[in-house]
Amino acid sequence: MARVGSHAGKARSGKRPSRAQERERLLARAAEVTVDERYDVAVIGGGAAGLAAAISSAEAGAKTLVLESAPECGRSILATGNGRCNFSTVELGAERFNDPEFVGQAFGDDPLGDILNFFRDSNMRWALEDGRLYPLSRRAASVRNVLLHRAREAGATLAPARPVTSVERDGKSFSLAFEQLFDEGRKTRTRAGRVVVATGGGTAEALGPLGLEVTETRKVLCPIACEDSPLAALDGCRAQVRAQLSHGMFPCWSERGEVLFRSYGLSGIVIFNMSREVLAGDLVAIDLVPDVNASELRQMIDPLMHGDFEDGCVDGVVDPKIASVLGSLARSGWQGPSAEDPTDESASERLIGLLKGLPFRTLGTTDASSAQVTRGGLKNDQFDATTLEALRIPGLFACGETLDVDGACGGYNLSWAWKSGMVAGSAAAQA
Ligand SMILES: Cc1cc2nc3c(=O)[nH]c(=O)nc-3n(C[C@H](O)[C@H](O)[C@H](O)COP(=O)(O)OP(=O)(O)OC[C@H]3O[C@@H](n4cnc5c(N)ncnc54)[C@H](O)[C@@H]3O)c2cc1C
Incomplete structure (x- = not known):
C-alpha cells in the first residue's frame, strides 16, 4: 500500500514515475x-x-x-x-x-x-x-x-x-x-x-x-561502417540515390532510396537493405544523381571541356553541401579508396565520376545494437x-x-x- 501511495504522490506532483517504479x-x-x-x-x-x-x-x-x-x-x-x-x-x-x-x-x-x-x-x-x-x-x-x-x-x-x-x-x-x-x-x-x-x-x-x-x-538492417576517407565530411547529409554494392569486381546488388552519410560510413533505408548483403572489403558506389546521365552533367559542369568547373555548377541537382565537398575533392585529385595512382583525368571529369559513383570501401555492418x-x-x-x-x-x-x-x-x-x-x-x- 505504501508503494501505491508514493506513486500517486508522484503523479500529483506531475513527475513521471522512474523506470524502476514503472x-x-x-x-x-x-x-x-x-x-x-x-x-x-x-x-x-x-x-x-x-x-x-x-x-x-x-x-x-x-x-x-x-x-x-x-x-x-x-x-x-x-x-x-x-x-x-x-x-x-x-x-x-x-x-x-x-x-x-x-x-x-x-x-x-x-x-x-x-x-x-x-x-x-x-x-x-x-x-x-x-x-x-x-x-x-x-x-x-x-x-x-x-x-x-x-x-x-x-x-x-x-x-x-x-x-x-x-x-x-x-x-x-x-x-x-x-x-x-x-x-x-x-x-x-x-x-x-x-x-x-x-x-x-x-x-x-x-x-x-x-x-x-x-x-x-x-544482425542485419543496420548502418554500414566504411574505411576512413575524406567523405566523412559529408556527415549528416541525406540524398536520394542509387546505391550499388560490389563483391570484388562484380556488382551484386543495387537499389534506389535515401542514404544518410555518417562520419563512420553510411546509413539510411537503402543502406539498411544493403546490410543484408554486405561483406567487409566490398565496394559501395553511390550515384547521387540517378536521373541525370553523365553527358547531361558534363553540359552543366564543363560544356566547353576546359577541364575545370565553377563552384555551384551542380547545386541545382545535388545538395549544395555535398556538391561543395565533392568539388574540393575533385580538385584535390581524390578518386576514392581504391585509386592508388592519380590519373590524368581533368577535375571536371573527376567531379562527374564522384557524382555518378561516390566510392566507399566497407568494413562491415556496425554494432549489433543498431540493427x-x-x-x-x-x-x-x-x-x-x-x-x-x-x-x-x-x-x-x-x-x-x-x-x-x-x-x-x-x-x-x-x-x-x-x-x-x-x-x-x-x-x-x-x-
Ligand atoms: C528499432 C527497431 C525498429 C524496427 N522497425 C520496424 C518497422 O518499422 N517495420 C518492420 O516491419 N519491422 C521493424 N523492425 C523489425 C521488427 O520489429 C521485428 O522483425 C519483429 O518485431 C519480429 O517479431 P517477433 O515477434 O518475431 O519478435 P519480437 O517482436 O522481438 O518478440 C519476441 C518476444 O519474445 C520475448 N521472449 C524472448 N525470449 C523469451 C523467453 N525465453 N520466454 C518468454 N519470452 C521471450 C521477447 O521479450 C519479445 O517480447 C524493427 C526492429 C527494431 C529493433
Whole structure:
C-alpha cells in the first residue's frame, strides 16, 4: 500500500514515475495473472508474432497462454518505425525475403489482404506513406494496444514477466518451465498440448533440448561502417540515390532510396537493405544523381571541356553541401579508396565520376545494437511452410524472427511476424 501511495504522490506532483517504479508497477500487475496447469496452446514470446499467434489460436477456440519474459507484452512493437510502427507495405512479396520459397508458401495468396483484414478486425485504421503502412495515429502504441485488447477479448491469458527456460516433450504434450520475475525468479511449470515459439531474433538456441537445428545468426538492417576517407565530411547529409554494392569486381546488388552519410560510413533505408548483403572489403558506389546521365552533367559542369568547373555548377541537382565537398575533392585529385595512382583525368571529369559513383570501401555492418533484425534462427526446412509446424516434433510451431527469415526494411519484417503468427496460431489451435 505504501508503494501505491508514493506513486500517486508522484503523479500529483506531475513527475513521471522512474523506470524502476514503472517496472515495479508492471511486475505487480503481472503477478495478478494466474497461469493454469494446462493449456491447449502455449505461445512463448508476446511480441509481434506471438500476439498474432495468440489471437488466432484463441479465436479458433483453443485455451491459449502467452508467456513473455519482459514485464509487459508487446513492448518490442513500441520501438518500431521510430515509434510510428511501419507495420506493413503495399509492395509485400516473398521475393523481398532471404528465403522466398518458404515465405511464399507461408504467405499464401494474399498476405497483405490477410494482414489488413486482421488489423481492420482489430479496429485499427492505417495511412500510406510512399507505399509503407502506418497506423492512422502514427503511434506504435496504437498497434500494440489493439493487439493486447483483441488477445484478451479472445480469452488468451497474457502472462508477462515469465521468461521460459525450457520446453520438453512430455508424452503427447509439452512441459514448459518458466521463471516468475515478480517472485524473485522462482521457477514453475505449465503444460500445453501445442507450443508456438515466437521468441524473436537470436533466441532459437533456447530450444536446444528439443533438438532443432539453428543456422548461424548475424544482425542485419543496420548502418554500414566504411574505411576512413575524406567523405566523412559529408556527415549528416541525406540524398536520394542509387546505391550499388560490389563483391570484388562484380556488382551484386543495387537499389534506389535515401542514404544518410555518417562520419563512420553510411546509413539510411537503402543502406539498411544493403546490410543484408554486405561483406567487409566490398565496394559501395553511390550515384547521387540517378536521373541525370553523365553527358547531361558534363553540359552543366564543363560544356566547353576546359577541364575545370565553377563552384555551384551542380547545386541545382545535388545538395549544395555535398556538391561543395565533392568539388574540393575533385580538385584535390581524390578518386576514392581504391585509386592508388592519380590519373590524368581533368577535375571536371573527376567531379562527374564522384557524382555518378561516390566510392566507399566497407568494413562491415556496425554494432549489433543498431540493427533491426537478426538473420538466421531455426532452420526453415525443419518446418512445414504452410502450417509452421516442426516436421519432426508434431505440436511444436514457430513464427516470426525466431525462424531463419529476414526481409527488407520498410514493413516487411513486421508483415512476416503478423502473417507467420496467424498461420502458426491457427494451425496450433486446430492440430
Ligand atoms: C528499432 C527497431 C525498429 C524496427 N522497425 C520496424 C518497422 O518499422 N517495420 C518492420 O516491419 N519491422 C521493424 N523492425 C523489425 C521488427 O520489429 C521485428 O522483425 C519483429 O518485431 C519480429 O517479431 P517477433 O515477434 O518475431 O519478435 P519480437 O517482436 O522481438 O518478440 C519476441 C518476444 O519474445 C520475448 N521472449 C524472448 N525470449 C523469451 C523467453 N525465453 N520466454 C518468454 N519470452 C521471450 C521477447 O521479450 C519479445 O517480447 C524493427 C526492429 C527494431 C529493433
